[in-house]
Structure formats: C-alpha cells, structure tokens
Amino acid sequence: MQTINLKSNSKTLFFLIHGYTGSPNDFNGLPEYLSKNLAVDVKVMLLKGHGTQVQDLDNIKLKDFTNQIEPELKADLEKYEQIILGGVSFGAQMAMYFASKFPVDGVFNVCLPYKLKFPFNLPGLSILSFFKKYWEKPISNQEKEIRKQTFYYKQMHANGLKIVKKANKLLKTELPKINCPVLTIYSKNDPIGNYKAIGYISRKIEAPHYIKIVDNKNHNLFFSNKSSEIYENIRDFYKSISRETKKEENKIAAIIPAYNEGQNISRVLDILTETDILNEVIVIDDGSTDNTSEVVSRFKEVKLLKNNSNQGKAQSMQQGVENTDAEILFFCDADLKGLTPEIVEQIVQPVVKRKYDMFIGVRNNVMQKAVTLFALNSGERALRRELWNKLPEHFKYRYRIEAGLNFIAKRQGNGYSWQKFEYYQTLKEKKYGFLKGTLLRWWMNIDVAYAYLLTVFQRLKD
Known part of the structure; x- marks a missing residue:
C-alpha cells in the first residue's frame, strides 16, 4: 500500500488525508473522479503505521501524524498555486487542523468525529485499552461489500480513541482560525460521530461554511450508495470557491x-x-x-x-x-x-x-x-x-x-x-x-x- 499520487500537470492540488486504521483507499473513487473531471493533481498520503498490520499502531501518537503531514504540506504549498485539503474521519480532523495553520484555498471534511456517540463518548473508556487493544469496526454489510477490493484494517485500535479526543482538543481552539471556505459532509446515522456537532462547528468557523447532511448509516460515506453524490458535492464545492467564481457567488x-x-x-x-x-x-x-x-x-x-x-x-x-x-x-x-x-x-x-x-x-x-x-x-x-x-x-x-x-x-x-x-x-x-x-x-x-x-x-x- 502506497501514497496515491495522480498528476494532471495542474497548478491545483487536492491534498487528502485518510482515516485512522484506514488507507489511501478510504476515498474510494474520489481521487480518479477529481483528476478526470477537474483536471487537478490529487495526493492521498499513507499515514504512519498504516498499510501493514494493525499492531504497527501500538505506539503511534497524534504528534507522529502531525509531524508527518506538516512538512509534506509545506512542500506542496511551494509547488502549487492552489491547495484544497480534504479528509475523512480522523483525516478530516487533520485536514481541519492544518487548514487553521496554513493558507490553503479550501477544506472539506467527511464524517468528522468531533462529537462522539455512545459508547465512544464515555469518560475513561480508553482505560479498556489496557485489557483489549483491538475492536471490531462497526461497518455495515453494504460497506464491507464495497470495500472488498480495498485495503483497510478490520479492527479499530483502542489507541485511536485517545488520538481522536486529543485531535478534538486541538480543533476546539483552532477552528476559529480557519479562513478558507469549508465543506462539511456528515452521515446522519453515523455509528461513531454525531452529526449534531455541525452546529458547534459552524458557530466556531467564521469562514464560509457549506454543509451537507446525508441520510445514511455509514461512517465512511465514500463506501455507501451515496458515494457519487459525495463526489459531486466536493466537485461543486471546488467550483464554487475557485478564484474565478468567488465574486459572482x-x-x-x-x-x-x-x-x-x-x-x-x-x-x-x-x-x-x-x-x-x-x-x-x-x-x-x-x-x-x-x-x-x-x-x-x-x-x-x-x-x-x-x-x-x-x-x-x-x-x-x-x-x-x-x-x-x-x-x-x-x-x-x-x-x-x-x-x-x-x-x-x-x-x-x-x-x-x-x-x-x-x-x-x-x-x-x-x-x-x-x-x-x-x-x-x-x-x-x-x-x-x-x-x-x-x-x-x-x-x-x-x-x-x-x-x-x-x-x-x-x-x-x-x-x-x-x-x-x-x-x-x-x-x-x-x-x-x-x-x-x-x-x-x-x-x-x-x-x-x-x-x-x-x-x-x-x-x-x-
């Protein structure tokens, strides 16, 4: 499993970040869709501890991910005239965090786990990691069927709950610093994240904020029957914020x-x-x-x-x-x-x-x-x-x-x-x-x- 890097000789880059225990495949057909329909470059990083076996996440910390993403993003900001950040799940947290730190042109987040659902929101739940590190992912049969040809870890890592909560603490202070347009896409019946977090996020963000709520039960909407719709939402978001259309909009x-x-x-x-x-x-x-x-x-x-x-x-x-x-x-x-x-x-x-x-x-x-x-x-x-x-x-x-x-x-x-x-x-x-x-x-x-x-x-x- 490697980083996805699609080149179209474009001055625009979609810089995408996959989820925790996921892989660059987390976006399903989105990279190819963006490359074909918008003629842009698309990169999906392979995060540390991923693409191998779930045990390789045992000692990974949030800082390991931020230290990996930051220099890569800095280098791309020098190469491209326009960068759109995007992420799904934990990758959505990272995309929003780095949108508050760097002058990107837009950011989209899909199923951002900002407000966790039961039982993931229970205080002290991470203590269970001492007894059990790996938990079966709550993935629907439909999503499993669509994911057959993609790589991802079948288990959730208990360490991930600590990382997600630390990332949310970062976002709490950094969200108001986002200056670029934001697209938020939520699954209404997400088994992990609560879509009602949108209200809080929207109040914190001063930049233009586009919101799409999808009636679906998947945590990763790219592996649902709504995937084509999500591709189009992201395409339309990009078109609406491109420099040529900002004034008209x-x-x-x-x-x-x-x-x-x-x-x-x-x-x-x-x-x-x-x-x-x-x-x-x-x-x-x-x-x-x-x-x-x-x-x-x-x-x-x-x-x-x-x-x-x-x-x-x-x-x-x-x-x-x-x-x-x-x-x-x-x-x-x-x-x-x-x-x-x-x-x-x-x-x-x-x-x-x-x-x-x-x-x-x-x-x-x-x-x-x-x-x-x-x-x-x-x-x-x-x-x-x-x-x-x-x-x-x-x-x-x-x-x-x-x-x-x-x-x-x-x-x-x-x-x-x-x-x-x-x-x-x-x-x-x-x-x-x-x-x-x-x-x-x-x-x-x-x-x-x-x-x-x-x-x-x-x-x-x-």
Missing part, C-alpha cells in the same frame, strides 16, 4: 417591495445606497397611487420596477429575484426607521460566510419584542437564491412569504438564525389611519396564520 442584491411609500422610502434608500456590501438595489413599486416611483427615480443607482396593479408583497419580491443574477438576496421593507449600513451588513454577513442559509433582522417593535413568532416574520432578511428557489409556490402569496421561508430554511441545509437590532417599522395605523391600518394589520395576521397552517400540511405531505 457573493454578489448581493437588496430587493425592496413598496406600495404607497412615497413618504418613507427615501430614508431607506439613503442607507442602502451607502451600504458597501450591496452590489445592487432594486425597488418594486407594487401599483402605488402616490409618488413612490417619483421618489425612487431620484436615486440614479437604484433599479426601479413597476407593477400596473397591486400584486402583493410576495409577488413583488419574486419580480425582484427575477431581475437580478445575485446569489445573495437581501429583502427589506420600505418604511423603516433607524436602519443603518452596519445593521444591513450584520444581517447579510452570516449568509455570505455560509454560517446560515438565511439570517433575519428582528426590529425593535413592541410586538416583535414581545412575541418571537411574530418577530421571525420580519421583512429584513438575507438568504441564498437556492433557498428562494426551493420555496413552494403556495407560500409566494402576499404575507405568507416570511413564514414560508422560515419553514423551508429550517428544513434545508444550514438553516436560519436571527438577531434583534435597534431599528423599527412605521405602524400601519400611523401610515393609513387607525381604521384602515387596523384592517390591514388583521388581513396580514390572517394571511400569516394561514401560512403556518400550510406548513403543517407540508410536514404531513413530506
């Missing part, structure tokens, strides 16, 4: 639906046009009968779209999405007070960094401060176009839109989060008068309630 458009907001909208546009993080500002005049369009047209850098009749908030937002190629969408109401460029950036940045697929700005209104459920229907939110595209059409109707987005975001990818800010919205009763404003408010509340009812039916359907 993070293009941000502000979209503001407006109906009879001539008295308020200039205040909001003054802020949005001063916000450096935004690449584009789009206003949809939803059939206004006042001077909304006239006010907007004074802002030469703002794109103005007009509806001949009132279509409703959700349809106006859809029009805004259809008239931009931005991958990140910042939706904003037109009647806000106290909004600042700093607030806009704080709402958008968690989505830019891929900590979440959607982030909501909660206003300093009485109702929103009192009831979180109402607060999360706030109109100020940043999200990825891919999340918007997953939203069923029955939610794209007037005021159902925010509840629908919350529902989809919670069930997809990186989910959503929120934060309260010191800005607020003009009350409908103040804008339209007490009677009309109250009627509009109840109309909105009924629409939102119906949206929540739709989410119940959607859950039953799924």
Whole structure:
C-alpha cells in the first residue's frame, strides 16, 4: 500500500488525508473522479503505521501524524498555486487542523468525529485499552461489500480513541482560525460521530461554511450508495470557491417591495445606497397611487420596477429575484426607521460566510419584542437564491412569504438564525389611519396564520 499520487500537470492540488486504521483507499473513487473531471493533481498520503498490520499502531501518537503531514504540506504549498485539503474521519480532523495553520484555498471534511456517540463518548473508556487493544469496526454489510477490493484494517485500535479526543482538543481552539471556505459532509446515522456537532462547528468557523447532511448509516460515506453524490458535492464545492467564481457567488442584491411609500422610502434608500456590501438595489413599486416611483427615480443607482396593479408583497419580491443574477438576496421593507449600513451588513454577513442559509433582522417593535413568532416574520432578511428557489409556490402569496421561508430554511441545509437590532417599522395605523391600518394589520395576521397552517400540511405531505 502506497501514497496515491495522480498528476494532471495542474497548478491545483487536492491534498487528502485518510482515516485512522484506514488507507489511501478510504476515498474510494474520489481521487480518479477529481483528476478526470477537474483536471487537478490529487495526493492521498499513507499515514504512519498504516498499510501493514494493525499492531504497527501500538505506539503511534497524534504528534507522529502531525509531524508527518506538516512538512509534506509545506512542500506542496511551494509547488502549487492552489491547495484544497480534504479528509475523512480522523483525516478530516487533520485536514481541519492544518487548514487553521496554513493558507490553503479550501477544506472539506467527511464524517468528522468531533462529537462522539455512545459508547465512544464515555469518560475513561480508553482505560479498556489496557485489557483489549483491538475492536471490531462497526461497518455495515453494504460497506464491507464495497470495500472488498480495498485495503483497510478490520479492527479499530483502542489507541485511536485517545488520538481522536486529543485531535478534538486541538480543533476546539483552532477552528476559529480557519479562513478558507469549508465543506462539511456528515452521515446522519453515523455509528461513531454525531452529526449534531455541525452546529458547534459552524458557530466556531467564521469562514464560509457549506454543509451537507446525508441520510445514511455509514461512517465512511465514500463506501455507501451515496458515494457519487459525495463526489459531486466536493466537485461543486471546488467550483464554487475557485478564484474565478468567488465574486459572482457573493454578489448581493437588496430587493425592496413598496406600495404607497412615497413618504418613507427615501430614508431607506439613503442607507442602502451607502451600504458597501450591496452590489445592487432594486425597488418594486407594487401599483402605488402616490409618488413612490417619483421618489425612487431620484436615486440614479437604484433599479426601479413597476407593477400596473397591486400584486402583493410576495409577488413583488419574486419580480425582484427575477431581475437580478445575485446569489445573495437581501429583502427589506420600505418604511423603516433607524436602519443603518452596519445593521444591513450584520444581517447579510452570516449568509455570505455560509454560517446560515438565511439570517433575519428582528426590529425593535413592541410586538416583535414581545412575541418571537411574530418577530421571525420580519421583512429584513438575507438568504441564498437556492433557498428562494426551493420555496413552494403556495407560500409566494402576499404575507405568507416570511413564514414560508422560515419553514423551508429550517428544513434545508444550514438553516436560519436571527438577531434583534435597534431599528423599527412605521405602524400601519400611523401610515393609513387607525381604521384602515387596523384592517390591514388583521388581513396580514390572517394571511400569516394561514401560512403556518400550510406548513403543517407540508410536514404531513413530506
């Protein structure tokens, strides 16, 4: 058993690290897939104590692995213009650790054992190594069948639990130092690692974080019926972070639906046009009968779209999405007070960094401060176009839109989060008068309630 080294005369190298008691074969067909589809160089190191017999791991320590990987990575950083680190299981720990230490361009981790499952999480379990060093691996029959032609140790080494726990202690302090984009792929029913560790990892990592959770029982997803899907996830991750596509992926458009907001909208546009993080500002005049369009047209850098009749908030937002190629969408109401460029950036940045697929700005209104459920229907939110595209059409109707987005975001990818800010919205009763404003408010509340009812039916359907 030797290091895998595939050459394509590329300036990009995928530097891959296999698992403890595994081998360079741990990635199954990934090296060949990357070499063929991306025309990149691929290296999978053979770690010390591997490729022979499990007894050769008896005296191996974590430091032996870090001392082996570091000089190899340093040498490759001088040879290549771009390096993507990757690892599976213990190799994922090492990939993440070295991504915090060296200026690599990206890192992916598959089935990172950051939070261990029972019984591996029992305190003092490593004491059993004095009585029994080798344990049979919890490998499914499906994985054993796929692995028939590959080399790996059939046993787990008790020493490995100590090494994995020490590696996790390292990661606890080093994760915030990762500056490159990260792809995390977890097996939902992994017998060793708990996929719920994703939440902790995501909070620690400040860099863009892509997450994929696979419904599978294997610890090594490269030897499952999902392997082709995992190959594609890694390929797409590389394409999304390549230097040529970084700018396009993070293009941000502000979209503001407006109906009879001539008295308020200039205040909001003054802020949005001063916000450096935004690449584009789009206003949809939803059939206004006042001077909304006239006010907007004074802002030469703002794109103005007009509806001949009132279509409703959700349809106006859809029009805004259809008239931009931005991958990140910042939706904003037109009647806000106290909004600042700093607030806009704080709402958008968690989505830019891929900590979440959607982030909501909660206003300093009485109702929103009192009831979180109402607060999360706030109109100020940043999200990825891919999340918007997953939203069923029955939610794209007037005021159902925010509840629908919350529902989809919670069930997809990186989910959503929120934060309260010191800005607020003009009350409908103040804008339209007490009677009309109250009627509009109840109309909105009924629409939102119906949206929540739709989410119940959607859950039953799924």
